[in-house]
Amino acid sequence: MKANQRPIAYLANPSSQRKTMKILVIGANGTIGKAVVAELAARHEIITAGRSSGEYRVDLKDAASITALFKEVGKVDAVISAAGNVHFAPLAEFSADHYAIGINDKLMGQVNLALAAQGALNDGGSITLTSGILSSDPIRFGSSASMVNAAIDGFVRAAAIELPRGLRINSISPTVLQEALESYGPYFRGFDAVPAAKVALAYSKSVEGAQTGQVYTVNN
Numbered sequence: 001m002k003a004n005q006r007p008i009a010y011l012a013n014p015s016s017q018r019k020t021m022k023i024l025v026i027g028a029n030g031t032i033g034k035a036v037v038a039e040l041a042a043r044h045e046i047i048t049a050g051r052s053s054g055e056y057r058v059d060l061k062d063a064a065s066i067t068a069l070f071k072e073v074g075k076v077d078a079v080i081s082a083a084g085n086v087h088f089a090p091l092a093e094f095s096a097d098h099y100a101i102g103i104n105d106k107l108m109g110q111v112n113l114a115l116a117a118q119g120a121l122n123d124g125g126s127i128t129l130t131s132g133i134l135s136s137d138p139i140r141f142g143s144s145a146s147m148v149n150a151a152i153d154g155f156v157r158a159a160a161i162e163l164p165r166g167l168r169i170n171s172i173s174p175t176v177l178q179e180a181l182e183s184y185g186p187y188f189r190g191f192d193a194v195p196a197a198k199v200a201l202a203y204s205k206s207v208e209g210a211q212t213g214q215v216y217t218v219n220n
Contacts, residue, residue: 020044022076023207026060026113027083029053031179032130035196036082036203043208047073050083060084060109063116070120078207079117080128081110086145088187094143102148106130111155114169127169128206129156133219135173139187149173153215160213168212174199175219192220 021044027033028048037046048054049069058069060083084106087098110129117127134142135149156171163169176188178195185193202216 019077021078021207022047023078023080024049024073024076025080025082026050026054026058027081027130030082031177031196032174032199033082035200036080039197039200039204040207044077047076049073060113061104063112066112066116070116073120075122076120076125077122078126078128079113079121080203080207081113082130082203084109084130084148086148088141088145090141091143099144099147102144107148107151110152114155114159118163118167121165121167124166124168126167126207126212128203129169129171131156131171131173131215133173133175133191133217136217137175137191137219141187156215157213163212168206168210170206170212170214170216172199172202172206173215173217174202194218194220 023040023044024047025033025037026049028037028046029050037048040046047056049056049058051057051059056069056072059065060081086102086106089098114127114129121127129152131149131152132145134145135153138146153171153173156169160169174194176184176191176193177199178193181193199218202218205216206214
């Protein structure tokens with residue numbers, strides 16, 4: 001390098017680009033939720049909510065409860081859902097009521113959350129939902145989970161092209177967690193389990209990145 005030349009700054013200092021965000025995490029007391037909070041809390045303000053735990057209470061099956069939550073919390077920069085229940089059983093034993101558990105809770109609960117979040121997010125904010133690997137890699141007894149997860153991913157792809165004000169939406173599709181193998185391991189023989197901390201990185205990518213309409217699969 002010549003004496004009168006200065007080095008070129010090819011990459012801006014990442015710390016100068018950071019913005020402290022106000023992030024609402026629903027299901028923060030679950031295995032994934034705890035890992036997400038641990039990943040993001042060092043850099044951002046975290047607000048936790050859940051059906052029976054967290055700073056605020058919310059029932060995703062109840063649209064009015066979601067509306068009330070956003071009235072209490074106020075404006076935020078990101079909304080993360082790490083919550084939602086589905087029923088597992090042999091196909092021959094499934095009823096409409098069994099399928100309704102996943103439809104009303106994990107699917108429509110998160111859809112209604114995304115719809116309500118539009119008005120609560122600051123410009124450029126993000127919504128991150130949770131689906132799961134069974135949308136593309138089904139197992140016995142998991143027909144409801146496969147159906148619901150695929151619907152969530154489809155909703156995210158479609159919603160992304162209509163969101164206003166630079167809002168973004170993505171979904172996280174993890175495989176079975178290492179922490180859940182004691183309970184769910186027999187259902188997921190042959191699957192490569194991942195730690196919740198690794199899954200949490202996908203939520204960081206969704207919230208702190210720039211992409212939208214993406215399904216982030218975490219399976220190895």
